[in-house]
Amino acid sequence: MKTSTFILLILLQFILVPSVIAGSTIYKHVDKDGNITFTNRPIPNAERISIASYSRNGDSQSKSQSTPSLPRIKDSTQNERDTMRRKILEKELVTEEKLFADTQNSLDQIPVGTDTGNYAEKVVQLKNKLFLHQRNISALKKELGRL
Numbered sequence: 369m370k371t372s373t374f375i376l377l378i379l380l381q382f383i384l385v386p387s388v389i390a391g392s393t394i395y396k397h398v399d400k401d402g403n404i405t406f407t408n409r410p411i412p413n414a415e416r417i418s419i420a421s422y423s424r425n426g427d428s429q430s431k432s433q434s435t436p437s438l439p440r441i442k443d444s445t446q447n448e449r450d451t452m453r454r455k456i457l458e459k460e461l462v463t464e465e466k467l468f469a470d471t472q473n474s475l476d477q478i479p480v481g482t483d484t485g486n487y488a489e490k491v492v493q494l495k496n497k498l499f500l501h502q503r504n505i506s507a508l509k510k511e512l513g514r515l
Contacts, residue, residue: 396414464505
C-alpha cells in the first residue's frame, strides 16, 4: 500500500469516527391516534431525524441562555388566553357535532339497496365527510381535555 493511500485512510478515520460517535440517528413515528414515539431503531413509516452532535455542557448552557429571551406572561394573562381558547374549541366542537349529525341524516335519507352510480358515489362522499367530522370531533375533545 502506498504511503499516500495509507495517510488518506488515517485521515478519513479521524474525520468519520468522531461524527459516528457524536451523531446518532433518531426516528420519529406518529401513529394513527397522533401519539409520537422517538426511538433509535427504524420503524416503518417513521421520519428519520439526524442529530449532528450532543454535548451535556453545551445543552445546559443553551438552555440557560435561551431562558432569559423567552417572554414572561402573567398567570392571569395565560388564564384569559386559555379561557378564550376553550371557548373557541367548544364552539368548533358544537359546529362539528352539528355537521356530523346533518351528514348522518343525509346518509340515512338515501334509499337502501339502490345501486345506481349516483347514489353509490353520494354514499361514498357522505361516508368520507362523516369520517372527517368524527375525526375532528375526537381531536377537539382531546384538545379540550388537555386544558
